[in-house]
Amino acid sequence: MSSSTRKNIETQSSKEFTGIELKNPATYAAGFTGVKVALQHTFKEMGAIRAIKTLSHMNQLDGFDCPGCAWPDPEHRSKLAEYCENGAKALAEEATNQIVDNTFFSNYSVQEMSRWSDYKIGKSGRLVAPMILKPGSNHYQEITWEDAFRLIADHLHALSNPDEAIFYTSGRSSNEAAFLYGLFARAFGTNNMPDCSNMCHESSGVGLSQTLGIGKGSVKLEDFDKAEVVMVIGQNPGTNHPRMLSALEKCKANGGKIISVNPLQEAGLIRFRNPQGLSGMLLNGQGLTDIYLQVKINQDVALLKLIEKKLAALDKVDKKVFDHEFIVNYTEGYESLIVHLDKHTEQELLELCGVEEKLINEAVTLLAKKSRIIICWAMGLTQHKNGVENIKECVNLLLLKGSLGKPGSGTCPVRGHSNVQGDRSVGIMHYVSKELNAAIKNTFGFDAPDHEGVDVVKAIPAMYEGKSKVFICLGGNFVSAASDTEYTAKAVQNCDLTIQISTKLNRSHLITGKTALILPALGRSDKDVKDGEKRHLTVENSMGIVHQSKGFLDPISDDIKSEPEIIAGIAAAYFREVHPVKWKSLGSNYELLREKLGEVISGFKDLNTKSEGSGYYLPNNVRNLDFSKLPNQRAQFSMTELPIHNLNENEYLLMSIRSHDQFNTTIYGLNDRYRGIHNERRVLFMNETDMARENFKKMDVVNIMSNYQGQERKVFQFLVIPYHIPQTNLAAYFPEINPLIPIHEYAEKSNTPISKSVKVSLEKAD
Ligand SMILES: Nc1nc2c(c(=O)[nH]1)N[C@H]1C(S)=C(S)[C@@H](COP(=O)(O)OP(=O)(O)OC[C@H]3O[C@@H](n4cnc5c(=O)[nH]c(N)nc54)[C@H](O)[C@@H]3O)O[C@H]1N2
Ligand SMILES: Nc1nc2c(c(=O)[nH]1)N[C@H]1C(S)=C(S)[C@@H](COP(=O)(O)OP(=O)(O)OC[C@H]3O[C@@H](n4cnc5c(=O)[nH]c(N)nc54)[C@H](O)[C@@H]3O)O[C@H]1N2
Ligand code: SF4
Ligand SMILES: [Mo]
Secondary structure (H helix, E strand, C coil): CCHHHHCCCCCCCCCCCCCCEECCCCCCEEHHHHHHHHHHHHHHHHCHHHHHHHHCCECCCCCECCCCECCCCCCCCCCCCCCCHHHHHHHHHHCCCCEECHHHHHHCCHHHHHCCCHHHHHHCCEECCCEEECCCCCCCEECCHHHHHHHHHHHHHHCCCHHHEEEEECCCCCHHHHHHHHHHHHHHCCCCCCEHHHHCCHHHHHHHHHHHCCCCCCCCCCHHHHCCEEEEECCCHHHHCCCHHHHHHHHHHCCCEEEEECCCCCHHHHEEECCCCHHHHHCCCEECCCEEECCCCCCHHHHHHHHHHHHHHHHHHCCCCCCHHHHHHHEECHHHHHHHHHHCCHHHHHHHHCCCHHHHHHHHHHHHHCCCEEEEECHHHHCCCCHHHHHHHHHHHHHHCCCCCCCCCEEEECCCECCHHHHHHCCCCCCCCHHHHHHHHHHHCCCCCCCCCCCHHHHHHHHHCCCCCEEEEECCCHHHHCCCHHHHHHHHHCCCEEEEEECECCHHHCCCCCEEEEEEECCCCECCEECCEECCEEEECCCCEEEEECCCECCCCCCCECHHHHHHHHHHHHHCCCCCCCHHHHHHCHHHHHHHHHHHCHHHCCHHHHCCCCCEECCCCCCCCCCCCCHHHCEECCCCCCCCCCCCCCCEEEEEECCCCEECCEECCCCEHHHCEECCCCEEEECHHHHHHHCCCCCCEEEEEEEECCEEEEEEEEEEEECCCCCCEEEEECCCCHHHCCCCCECCCCCCECCCCEEEEEEECC
16 A cells, blocks of 8 residues: 555544443542552553562662652652552553564554554553554564664655754653753754653743743642642642642641642542551541632633732731732732732632632632642643743742742642653753753763754644654654644654654554654663663652662563663664764663763762662752842742633633543543543533533533634534533543644643643534
8 A cells, every 4th residue: 555545544543432331420539449440450451460569669769660640759658559549550551461563563554553542552562672664554564673773864864954853752751861862862953852841831841930940849748748728720639640649638637728729629639538548448538628719711810810819908908918028038020910910800800710709718818827838730720821821820829928948838830741850851852051052062072953943833833844854752642642633643644754762552653654663662660681780760750859760570572672772772873973972882871871961960960879769859949049040030920911712602611631541642441430430531521501501411422623713623422421610611531632722722932732721612413
């Protein structure tokens, strides 16, 4: 068959229903069911003995870091179980006994697999050998590592300028691999380094850098023990950062209060039964949220402004509500903010946010009296057109209260992938850092490019328009994770060569360039042995602690390489070792690699020794109240605007959310236990009043349409589920609805796609 026929392969998972079963949404997270489900997953994928042995090494000081989320580990580790249900599922997914080998690829054509659901594709097993999909062919076949490296080098040499190549990174890789990858991209001559962070916490990075001078959070895990109030806004920790619930539980045990801000009443935020604690298993668990503010989608700025306005009114009477000493000593823009808050009336803001005033007043009364406040957030704030402003409004509140740089207070953007923060720290970014370029020149003697590269939303049109022709992915599933699936698929298919360095098969291995390569990589749990010596790598968690991670399992095939080795293999083939960087030795000698990393990036100096044990904290200026890099050396208040949506009568705002049984595009199973959905993913959560207006009944089948700038996009066949969600708001799972998100709709300044506020309308399906 010709390569043009291959272009017809499907970009969406199956539209068939899988047999839904509805139950009441849960009112608590974890408990015994959590433990049971975790063990079921690992036993099924890994076998019982292998699973139990491996789990006992996860998140231990001499073990490997959980391949799930970026939540930090406590200082004192429980030898019994230092992980959660979703960490166990992440391990099971990586360490499965199933393999995808040459026979598998002979049996199934790319065309056939592209019609499988993401769930089925992922369940095929671990990639065990390098594979190539040649132009015009419909079956992957084996290729040697040497030939694969040579092919990549030949393609890179054939480009007319380095910006014709794009180097994507997902947040699973190690600091060492990411550093080497970034170094190679720069040595090759491009800053085209989009990464998953562009679709994730980029708005946090931009918002925090502009106001506080660092794109990361400021809290440490122990701050949760001391906080008087923790606000959890736009985040679903029960599913996505389950061990954060233990931190919230501890906060409450010490007398702290929790305010949750979310359009949905998420089970994990209501009540928690700690599977590690006896009380959780036997008793009713810990009620977590004290004040639940069920805000409308993307009306957090309105809600926060209203809270600030009410606090400002109290502060006029009692000058102790705001921390005036802190404001005078460390901030800029207070007076302007106070004037700006008068731009809207309380009534206006109240109507916009849709929250009961009595509950807002309770939150205001609580916040007025407290100063040790932490604000935690994730995708519910970042993935909107005004994602950056959402973050700035949170910072405003913390600045007013002086809740920075002291125990029990601060910013807590809760990161997604386990090393997404580390990737950025070691140089994965599309913009130019003069400091980094100078350090590279100093250590390695070459000039890194000084013009900006593409991020995710700019990379896709570059490929679509034929400006970029070689696309390399260090992990991830770009086609499914990015917005505008059909457009993104065409963009990727336009490339001459696409390369996936990955552990598991996914849709991005099936929607490819004219030639495609799969390069299988060791995962976190895999033992990495060189000349009989076990090697380790390092990662950085969500709170800026850098520590070691050492794999435990014998790799499932001898033909899998570590990520640094793969990157070094490509680089050495490209430069033919005629380059100031000795790629091969850096790729195999991790101690040397860490030494060089420490020379280039200051926080990583002495990494070899400092990352031992529970690791060390990277420097963080907010913790020291050092705002010297900001205008007038002060933290900045921001004047944000309210978002504008102008919904017509038949229009809704749709947020794409994660079920309890997935890690991004990896689908562990078909249940969303906490929300009462079993055995189905094609569901649409809808308010009952809206359903009545549309004349929809429970389980009616609908299509969802978005229409931006006259272009209609549509996804088909979703079951309507009546749910406790604000009117005019809808929710459905990512990545199923990604075809609805237009490529050119993203947050101002951070370019994060608007995955949480897509304007849509509905129609009954035939
Ligand atoms: N098990 C598991 N763990 C994961 C992941 C996973 O897929 N599975 N993914 C990892 C990654 S990469 C990331 S980035 C994180 C994501 O972690 P989360 O951000 O918790 O994930 P989402 O499901 O996107 O949930 C967003 C939450 O924000 C709420 N929300 C949506 N829109 C708004 C809004 O406008 N305002 C407010 N206040 N709330 C809103 C939703 O109701 C939902 O509760 O999790 C990481 N951890
Ligand atoms: N609509 C919508 N879209 C979204 C989001 C949303 O909330 N809504 N969330 C966005 C967010 S927050 C993110 S972070 C992105 C995620 O985007 P990505 O990071 O690109 O996607 P993942 O699904 O996490 O990638 C999973 C794949 O990574 C590979 N992998 C796993 N472990 C390893 C490893 O150790 N090494 C290597 N080399 N490969 C590995 C496996 O092949 C697996 O199939 O999606 C974004 N897209
Ligand atoms: S909270 Fe995150 S890092 Fe910790 S065990 Fe669970 S999935 Fe893994
Ligand atoms: Mo993410």
